[in-house]
Amino acid sequence: MLATEKIAYDSNLPVDPRVEALVTELIGRVADKWTLLVLEELEDHGVLRFTELARGVAGISQKMLTQTLRAMERDGLVERTVHPVVPPKVEYRLTPLGHSLGEAFCGVWHWAGENLDRVEAARRTFDERG
Amino acid sequence: MLATEKIAYDSNLPVDPRVEALVTELIGRVADKWTLLVLEELEDHGVLRFTELARGVAGISQKMLTQTLRAMERDGLVERTVHPVVPPKVEYRLTPLGHSLGEAFCGVWHWAGENLDRVEAARRTFDERG
């Protein structure tokens, strides 16, 4: 579906600076490390509870998980469902918007996987020359 | 060229956790706000001097520009050419690797532009419900 739409970024045409600023800010927000990992985890598993996410996303603290999930919920990327039972049960899943973001990042994940070796080689070369 | 390669990220197959950690770290490094903006600026204009970049990337401090360019050079994304003249002349341009990263991010830029309104609407809804 993306391929059928017109992509304006190839041109050098001037873009409304305010819109560009907003887009930049949005990317900054969404390109956060934890956001990316939570996104991937939910892409892979569909529906997850808080504790399952905490275990699935290696190294994340409960504080950052909460914070990340709140921000993603606020941005409309994640849907949060509270089941009124004891003990509490809260489920998280991607919205269509969140899923589309995951697809948009596929190219970047792919690039990173394909070029990790090249980047590491470049780093070694750079570091050796002091 | 990317489309002709096998993409493994669609599957739920287990991935070497160490590789995944490296890929994650690389994305975190490269998805930095200033890196993205410098990348776009060099994509648009080809070759730029330090001061031209400073003016082109709105809001960046000289310190962050230096830092960003050094990191990108270390990662093999940017080539730095020093012309031994007075006053000094230093030119920056993307390497093929840097250019390929720019292409990989096209999907994300596109997503952000297309969905900015939706995200802002989601935020308003979220904030109103307190």
Next chain:
DNA sequence: CCGTATCCGTTGCGATACTG
């Protein structure tokens, strides 16, 4: 189980001043 609240060290980053 699913959070919130608080403390506190670490880092990020802008502002400023200086150099070849």
Next chain:
DNA sequence: CAGTATCGCAACGGATACGG
């Protein structure tokens, strides 16, 4: 012009303790 060096504040983020 193209940086480097230093300062100082603010934000990030982990650890811990507590609550519905």
